[in-house]
Amino acid sequence: xxxxxxxxxxxxxxxxxxxxxxxxxxxxxxxxxxxxxxxxxxxxxxxxxxxxxxxxxxxxxxxxxxxxxxxxxxxxxxxxxxxxxxxxxxxxxxxxxxxxxxxxxxxxxxxxxxxxxxxxxxxxxxxxxxxxxxxxxxxxxxxxxxxxxxxxxxxxxxxxxxxxxxxxxxxxxxxxxxxxxxxxxxxxxxxxxxxxxxxxxxxxxxxxxxxxxxxxxxxxxxxxxxxxxxxxxxxxxxxxxxxxxxxxxxxxxxxxxxxxxxxxxxxxxxxxxxxxxxxxxxxxxxxxxxxxxxxxxxxxxxxxxxxxxxxxxxxxxxxxxxxxx
Numbered sequence: 228x229x230x231x232x233x234x235x236x237x238x239x240x241x242x243x244x245x246x247x248x249x250x251x252x253x254x255x256x257x258x259x260x261x262x263x264x265x266x267x268x269x270x271x272x273x274x275x276x277x278x279x280x281x282x283x284x285x286x287x288x289x290x291x292x293x294x295x296x297x298x299x300x301x302x303x304x305x306x307x308x309x310x311x312x313x314x315x316x317x318x319x320x321x322x323x324x325x326x327x328x329x330x331x332x333x334x335x336x337x338x339x340x341x342x343x344x345x346x347x348x349x350x351x352x353x354x355x356x357x358x359x360x361x362x363x364x365x366x367x368x369x370x371x372x373x374x375x376x377x378x379x380x381x382x383x384x385x386x387x388x389x390x391x392x393x394x395x396x397x398x399x400x401x402x403x404x405x406x407x408x409x410x411x412x413x414x415x416x417x418x419x420x421x422x423x424x425x426x427x428x429x430x431x432x433x434x435x436x437x438x439x440x441x442x443x444x445x446x447x448x449x450x451x452x453x454x455x456x457x458x459x460x461x462x463x464x465x466x467x468x469x470x471x472x473x474x475x476x477x478x479x480x481x482x483x484x485x486x487x488x489x490x491x492x493x494x495x496x497x498x499x500x501x502x503x504x505x506x507x508x509x510x511x512x513x514x515x516x517x518x519x520x521x522x523x524x525x526x527x528x529x530x531x532x533x534x535x536x537x538x539x540x541x542x543x544x545x546x547x548x549x550x551x552x
Contacts, residue, residue: 236471237545238464240423243352246460247430250437253453257437257444268445285455287519288504289462290526292496295503296466296540297529299473299480305539309532317528337520339376344527345458346375349431351534352461355546357424367411371435374408375454377401378438382447398443405439408432463500465534465544467493472543 260267297303303310324333350368357364381401392400412432419425434457441450471492474483486495507519533540 235545236468236475237547238468239547240356242464243356243423243427243461244430246457246464247434249453249456250430250433253441253449254437257440257446257449260446261444271446271448284501285452285459286504287508287522288500289459289466290522291503291507292463292466292500293526293530294522295482295499296470296480297533298482301479302539306529306533310529313528313532314525317524321524337524338379340527341523342376342379343372344530345454346372348458348461348530349434349454353424353427353431356427357419357421361418363415363418367408367415370404370408370411371431374401374404374435375438377404378435378442378450381442382450401439401442405435409436463497467496468545469540469543470496472545 256267259265297306297310321333324336347368350371354364354368377397378401381397409432412428416425416428419428434453438450438453441447441453470480470483474480474492478484478487482499483492483495490498507515507522532538534544535541
């Protein structure tokens with residue numbers, strides 16, 4: 228079979244819903260803790276990084292995989308202008324913010340961008356499934372992002388030592404805003420005639436609702452893990468499909484040239500991402516924090532243009548959508 232006639236790997240739509248299995252699972256834990264009085268609030272750590280295995284699996288591995296994906300001669304040439312301008316602009320703004328406003332302001336913006344990035348990926352997939360996406364969906368998406376930011380503030384993700392409002396008032400605002408997002412999302416479902424798109428919207432609504440419930444239950448780890456697991460797992464589903472189509476039948480990326488015939492593409496990507504991500508996360512070197520931040524900023528920046536319609540990345544990303552048209 229030649230490159231021109233090779234079979235194209237496609238992501239079945241049902242696979243996009245698999246990461247959301249974590250939502251009902253977490254709800255069972257939250258409700259079980261409430262009614263069973265297991266005291267998980269005092270037993271669970273505050274951050275995923277405090278659990279060694281979770282620190283290796285989530286966040287940094289998919290960031291490493293995303294950056295390594297760009298280490299392809301054709302990609303570097305194709306995206307050269309965007310890489311130089313956008314990465315240079317982000318670097319300049321970061322240095323300026325730290326110099327003028329201080330590290331605290333930088334980290335506040337950094338964490339805010341993290342929440343935006345995590346939410347925007349899932350909302351973007353929903354928009355792709357709903358190919359007749361409306362202005363109302365765009366408005367709802369911003370409501371969703373605002374709600375995610377509020378929950379992040381509530382669980383201390385921004386590491387803010389003081390807030391200009393009481394915790395009770397913050398909780399009331401988060402509850403009201405989440406209710407608004409849920410109601411608006413359910414109403415939006417009636418305007419969507421595409422079943423997968425409607426179900427994916429409901430999945431995202433349930434994700435925010437579950438994170439809010441975890442926050443109210445005093446379980447910040449679960450509130451952080453819910454969107455993190457969904458985001459990272461979805462990212463790897465997309466990366467594996469892209470890398471499989473990009474490097475089949477002829478490997479173009481140095482990584483798959485190296486392991487060609489030894490490991491399948493999906494296993495090569497996952498293992499290398501986990502190993503590199505784990506080394507970066509737990510190296511013990513202070514300077515490695517700067518590398519993590521730089522790679523993360525590069526990830527957030529490049530993901531903003533590499534996956535847009537018509538890009539070289541999208542050329543190798545395929546979904547099984549025809550049966551749902």
